[in-house]
Amino acid sequence: MATRPAWVNDELFPFTSHFADVGGAEVHYIDEGEGPVFLCLHGNPTWSFLYRHIVRGLRDQFRCIAVDYPGFGLSPPPVGYRYTIAEHARVVEGFVEHLDLRDVTLMVQDWGGPIGFWVGARHPERFRAFVIGNTWAWPISGDRAVEWFSKTLGSAGPGGLLVKQADIFTNVFMRAGIKRKKLTLDERFMYKRPHPTPASRVPVHVMPREILAARDLLTEVEDGLGQVADKPALIVWGDKDQAFREPQRLRWERTFPHHRTEILRGASHYIQEDAPDEIVAAIKEWWPTTGVSG
Numbered sequence: 001m002a003t004r005p006a007w008v009n010d011e012l013f014p015f016t017s018h019f020a021d022v023g024g025a026e027v028h029y030i031d032e033g034e035g036p037v038f039l040c041l042h043g044n045p046t047w048s049f050l051y052r053h054i055v056r057g058l059r060d061q062f063r064c065i066a067v068d069y070p071g072f073g074l075s076p077p078p079v080g081y082r083y084t085i086a087e088h089a090r091v092v093e094g095f096v097e098h099l100d101l102r103d104v105t106l107m108v109q110d111w112g113g114p115i116g117f118w119v120g121a122r123h124p125e126r127f128r129a130f131v132i133g134n135t136w137a138w139p140i141s142g143d144r145a146v147e148w149f150s151k152t153l154g155s156a157g158p159g160g161l162l163v164k165q166a167d168i169f170t171n172v173f174m175r176a177g178i179k180r181k182k183l184t185l186d187e188r189f190m191y192k193r194p195h196p197t198p199a200s201r202v203p204v205h206v207m208p209r210e211i212l213a214a215r216d217l218l219t220e221v222e223d224g225l226g227q228v229a230d231k232p233a234l235i236v237w238g239d240k241d242q243a244f245r246e247p248q249r250l251r252w253e254r255t256f257p258h259h260r261t262e263i264l265r266g267a268s269h270y271i272q273e274d275a276p277d278e279i280v281a282a283i284k285e286w287w288p289t290t291g292v293s294g
Helices: 048-058 086-100 111-121 143-155 156-163 168-176 185-192 199-213 215-227 247-257 278-290
Strands: 017-022 025-032 038-041 063-065 104-111 129-137 234-237 259-264
Touching: 017 086, 017 129, 025 086, 038 048, 038 111, 048 063, 048 278, 063 086, 086 111, 086 215, 086 234, 104 111, 104 234, 111 129, 111 168, 129 247, 129 278, 143 156, 156 168, 234 247, 234 278, 247 259, 259 278
Parallel strands: 038 063, 038 104, 104 129, 129 234, 234 259
Antiparallel strands: 017 025, 025 063
16 A cells, blocks of 8 residues: 655644555545545646645634545555546546545536546536536537647657646646745645656656647537536636636536636635635635535
8 A cells, every 4th residue: 555755744734644545556545524525636746745724724624635646645556557538537436436435526627527427427426516627528629729738748858748748737837827926835845745757757758749639528518517517616826827727717607507606816726825715715605505415
């Protein structure tokens, strides 16, 4: 069984690490507080550390669970794991079933959206409500910038080398995706340390390729949104994100008629870093209106 490595900063991440065997993958997660389940899913190149402020703010009211996909954070990849979104989604599905999580409020951002809503559509009875950050859950077509991003950074060419050799996601994209604050050196280390070598950055490299390569799965996610669209949703949206902008937010608002939207003014892509206090406050104010699942 995997163990928590010594490099983890216990002051910045003061939570107990747990590991669950999910289909042969040793999945790391934190599990803090008591009450209704609040499950957090990360994107690229982040891990459960991204949710540390959210967990601190909500664990007095919720059972907060944040999970790392295999190859990210503190979850070692099993032999033969290819880091595709389909594999991550199946791991999260197995994790939810392994812990028998029910009445779940799910928070998603970045790749957490497609992964989380794939699971939600397959098990709508387990989910009570959704907190939707800057993300999507459908195939992307016709957006030349996104298609270029996927083809270039997901390739074996110069773009892919920037991901694996220069660690462009943590060194460049994370900095650009956090606008209202500046990470400390210790916080930056906590994001960089799970992927210290080019070989360890393969999981980060696969994700941009999956934007186009996972079209079939994204179509499945899109088709499944109707299974959960009747549930309450809180949309917490950074308005300075260069990746997910107003058209995506409006689509979420059309998808979930029972929604409330909180615009995080000046926040960029990594809203959990830019606006954690606003997100926590919005969740606590919205929560009584979520009703009862079922």
